[in-house]
Amino acid sequence: xxxxxxxxxxxxxxxxxxxxxxxxxxxxxxxxxxxxxxxxxxxxxxxxxxxxxxxxxxxxxxxxxxxxxxxxxxxxxxxxxxxxxxxxxxxxxxxxxxxxxxxxxxxxxxxxxxxxxxxx
Numbered sequence: 001x002x003x004x005x006x007x008x009x010x011x012x013x014x015x016x017x018x019x020x021x022x023x024x025x026x027x028x029x030x031x032x033x034x035x036x037x038x039x040x041x042x043x044x045x046x047x048x049x050x051x052x053x054x055x056x057x058x059x060x061x062x063x064x065x066x067x068x069x070x071x072x073x074x075x076x077x078x079x080x081x082x083x084x085x086x087x088x089x090x091x092x093x094x095x096x097x098x099x100x101x102x103x104x105x106x107x108x109x110x111x112x113x114x115x116x117x118x119x120x
Contacts, residue, residue: 003072004036004099012040034101043091
């Protein structure tokens, strides 16, 4: 979540908006959706899959270099998937992005991905 918020701040100019939502759906009670939405620069549709590749920055030009080396989204998605979830993006160039982090809900007596429930 921190990486998603930092990216939203980095790519949203002054006066833009950034929102963090937690979405609970009855149809998928075992899943929670965390969304970071911004009104930043957005990402062209044909480049959206590329932003999850390591060391790729789609907004880099010779005249405009944005901080960072680009592994943040790769690591974030890998961590989400390692916890049984996912990280996806919906974006429109010039209008902002929405990153949705999907995680399995773990509660008392529930199984955590990769860890069996231990009974005593």
